[in-house]
Amino acid sequence: MTMKDDLTATPTQVGTDQPELPIDKGGPDKDPPTDQSSTGKQLALGLLFGLTFGFLLQKGGVAKYHVLIGVLLLEDFTVIKVMLSAIVVGMIGVFGLYALGLVKLHIKPTRYAANILGGLMFGVGFAILSYCPGTGAAALGQGNFDALAGVLGLMAGSYLYAEASGMLGRTVLKWGDRGKLMLPELVRVTPAVFILVFASFLVFALVVLERFTIR
């Protein structure tokens, strides 16, 4: 599979309501039947990647309470700068590896109602706790002990969701379910073109942020 074949191919079913790209978007959003994620090797790799991730989050300042609440107060833009830089590099890198046939994609499903309602709820909780699931682990590691209460809350909220998951799966998760919809499909261009334009736009956004924000 070459990059040209894969990323510049025209969408199939052109002319239908929603042309789907010739991209393998990964399996359903649940544990695969042959799950390799609990083998000794993968557990060790998870720990190694986690050590790196936590190290980087701390160095990026995003394990600090005031940096995280600062972005929600629209005064400290460190979080946005970290996220957008990661997206630009990761987007080009992961799609590059995919085009070379070296990795599989894991596109998250688009379910408008659940994305919006769950997202808003997440946001409210994010402001109240001021750590998120990843940065909360990093905050705990750097010695912010209040993150412990957050960790317990995260576990409690997860279990509560599991209790409601049958009911929610029959209702909210079905509302506006569009499957593994991708941005290039929405605007009807090939992924290669989309990534080129979008990466440029995100870099421009970062330049503007650097120019006009104090931090």
Next chain:
Amino acid sequence: MTRTALAGFALTLATPGLAVADSPGTDPLAYPGPAWSPYLVGALIGLLSMATFYFSDKPLGASTAYARLAGIVGKLFAPRHTESLKYYQDFKPKVDWEVMLVVGAVGGAFLAAWLCGELTGEWLPAMWTARFGEGSLALRLGVAFVGGGLMAFGARMAGGCTSGHGISGTMQLSVGSWVAVVSFFVGGIATALLMFRV
């Protein structure tokens, strides 16, 4: 001016560390920023994502780990009930790659802070104290627990958190991830402004 206020004023003079004028207060920019450039850290997280896809066939994500841990605890107390829940049929309560990722993140952040003398060792963040007072530990722990609970419920409904949607989902151009991230910030900004600026 009451006697208490006078005493407070005297105490403030005697201990400059407590003086309101010396405290950075609720201005996040008055507190220390990141040790490294956020662009460098972001780019390295992007490279880390490529590595997790290549070596583990996994995108970076954190919130599912808490759900699996909660399921493990649930199985201790109510094994049959826990296993009967739809969510735990799709996502088994077990220690997996992502649980190890979160455990590792605690250790990695400890190393980073320890090596550079940035360990905090505090129960109350300074900016929280500036807003809610020295004696607000119970409030902070209660609020952190509730906030964590709301966040986890929301993350599960939305299908991911600031890592799974915010970094991994967005970089794979998932429409749902971009919708979720915008919703995270809309809910978060409104709540943070209510907490700190009203």
